[in-house]
Structures are given as structure tokens and as C-alpha cells.
Amino acid sequence: MSASVTVAITLEVEPEEAFRLFTEEVDQWWQRGPKFRFRPKLNGTMRFEPGEGGRLVEIYDEAKGELYEAGRILVWEPGRRLVFEWRGPNYREGQVTEVDIRFKANDTGTRILLEHRGWETLPPDHPARHGLDSRAFLTMQGGWWEEQLVALKALA
Amino acid sequence: MSEPAQEQIDRVLAALADPTRRRMVDLLREGPMRAGDLAAAFEISGPAVSRHLRVLRENALIEEEEAGDDRRLRVYRLRAAPFADLQAWLEEVAAFWTSQLTAFKAHAEGKTRKRKKK
Numbered sequence: 001m002s003a004s005v006t007v008a009i010t011l012e013v014e015p016e017e018a019f020r021l022f023t024e025e026v027d028q029w030w031q032r033g034p035k036f037r038f039r040p041k042l043n044g045t046m047r048f049e050p051g052e053g054g055r056l057v058e059i060y061d062e063a064k065g066e067l068y069e070a071g072r073i074l075v076w077e078p079g080r081r082l083v084f085e086w087r088g089p090n091y092r093e094g095q096v097t098e099v100d101i102r103f104k105a106n107d108t109g110t111r112i113l114l115e116h117r118g119w120e121t122l123p124p125d126h127p128a129r130h131g132l133d134s135r136a137f138l139t140m141q142g143g144w145w146e147e148q149l150v151a152l153k154a155l156a
Numbered sequence: 157m158s159e160p161a162q163e164q165i166d167r168v169l170a171a172l173a174d175p176t177r178r179r180m181v182d183l184l185r186e187g188p189m190r191a192g193d194l195a196a197a198f199e200i201s202g203p204a205v206s207r208h209l210r211v212l213r214e215n216a217l218i219e220e221e222e223a224g225d226d227r228r229l230r231v232y233r234l235r236a237a238p239f240a241d242l243q244a245w246l247e248e249v250a251a252f253w254t255s256q257l258t259a260f261k262a263h264a265e266g267k268t269r270k271r272k273k274k
Contacts, residue, residue: 018264
């Protein structure tokens with residue numbers, strides 16, 4: 001069995017435009033409240049920083065650099081595909097999942113296929129990981145930890 | 157979902173991330189099996205089989221019945237609860253994204269219609 005969730009929806013909007021609205025106007029359509037926002041009490045603004053290497057963030061105070069980083073953008077193909085990392089507010093350190101969204105043209109306009117996967121990525125020292133090859137896991141997580149350390153150094 | 161429940165889900169997912177353990181679960185889905193029979197279905201060493209079974213047991217995916225002194229006669233069976241919890245949790249995630257995509261559809265189609273009217 002694979003630990004992934006896939007949902008789909010069809011909308012009367014062309015793929016290019018759907019991709020643009022999905023990313024540029026994320027704060028307008030992303031629902032509010034504790035079920036949907038990362039830190040709902042802080043009333044932040046959601047944003048996709050365009051392009052691979054950008055991030056999905058919830059910004060609380062831009063001048064002070066106060067934000068929640070949900071994850072890096074891994075694939076940015078306007079009108080076709082968007083993949084980003086997803087770290088929920090109650091995830092443990094080092095745990096990160098992936099959201100993969102495909103925009104496909106159809107008769108109506110666009111069919112969006114969203115897949116959320118990767119919960120089996122637990123920290124390598126977790127007892128449940130016993131017997132797994134942890135090397136691939138570490139490679140995948142390496143970038144994330146490096147960034148965390150750099151960010152911490154910058155704060156110090 | 158409460159944090160301990162989430163942690164349990166994570167452990168179940170991690171245990172199932174391994175292909176050998178997934179196949180063991182597939183076999184046990186058809187009914188309880190003796191350790192020896194289970195081991196015979198895999199081309200890996202006895203200790204490796206034991207290790208995988210231990211991970212499944214420690215994460216409460218399977219349980220064992222003692223059957224005398226011979227370890228090979230121990231019977232393993234799947235526990236239903238972790239799979240039901242996993243299913244419920246995956247449905248929660250699906251509900252989250254369905255709700256989000258529905259909100260996005262309303263936003264995107266509203267925008268496009270407004271523009272067409274202009």
C-alpha cells in the first residue's frame with residue numbers, strides 16, 4: 001500500500017490561468033481558520049514564491065521576516081504541474097511530505113489532480129525506521145537541515 | 157487529530173514504507189500464518205524475516221500467538237485497528253484537500269466569469 005491521498009476537481013478555467021490563480025492568489029482562496037491555516041491566530045498571508053526553489057509560506061510580518069515555511073517548491077511548470085514540500089504545524093522536526101498538483105486541459109477547462117504523499121519519512125533515529133535504508137532518506141532531508149542550520153546561525 | 161494518534165499513524169506508515177513488510181502484510185491479510193510459512197515465502201534470511209516481523213509487531217500492526225517452544229510455530233495475525241485508524245486519517249487528509257480545491261474552484265471560476273462580463 002502506498003501512503004498517499006489523491007483528490008481531483010474540474011473547473012471552467014484554462015490550465016494556464018488556473019495555475020496562475022492557484023499560485024498568485026493563494027491567500028484569496030486558501031480557506032481561513034484553524035483547520036486550514038498554519039498559525040490561524042496570527043492572521044497571516046499565504047504566498048507561493050514563484051519558481052523552483054521558492055517556498056510556500058504564511059507571512060505574519062514581512063519586515064521582521066516572521067513567517068511559517070510550509071516547504072520548498074520542487075517543480076514549477078506554469079499551466080502543467082506544481083510540486084511543493086509540506087510540513088504541517090504539528091509535524092516533528094525533519095518530517096516533511098510532498099504535494100504534487102497536475103493541471104490538465106479537458107473539455108471543461110482544467111482537471112486538477114492533487115496527490116499528497118510521503119508521510120513515511122520519519123527521522124532516521126525513529127524506532128519505527130528500524131530496518132529501512134536510511135541513506136535515501138538522509139539525502140532527501142539533507143537540504144532541509146542545512147537550511148535550518150544556516151537560518152539558526154543567521155539568528156545567533 | 158490528537159498528537160499521540162498522529163504519532164501512531166506515523167509509525168504505521170514508517171513500518172509500511174518497506175516493501176518486504178508490505179508484502180508480509182499482504183500475505184497476512186488472507187489469514188493468520190505461522191512464522192515458518194511466512195519466512196518460506198521470502199528469499200531473505202531467517203534473522204531478516206524476524207527483524208521485519210519485530211518492526212510490524214512493535215508498531216502494533218501484527219500480533220503473535222505463542223504456540224509452544226518452537227518459534228517457527230508462532231502464529232502471526234494482522235490487527236485491524238491500525239489499518240482502520242490509517243484509513244480514517246487518510247480520509248481526513250482527503251477531506252482537507254477536497255475542501256481546499258472546492259474553495260479554489262469557486263474563486264477561479266468567479267474571477268474568470270467577472271472578467272468575461274467586462
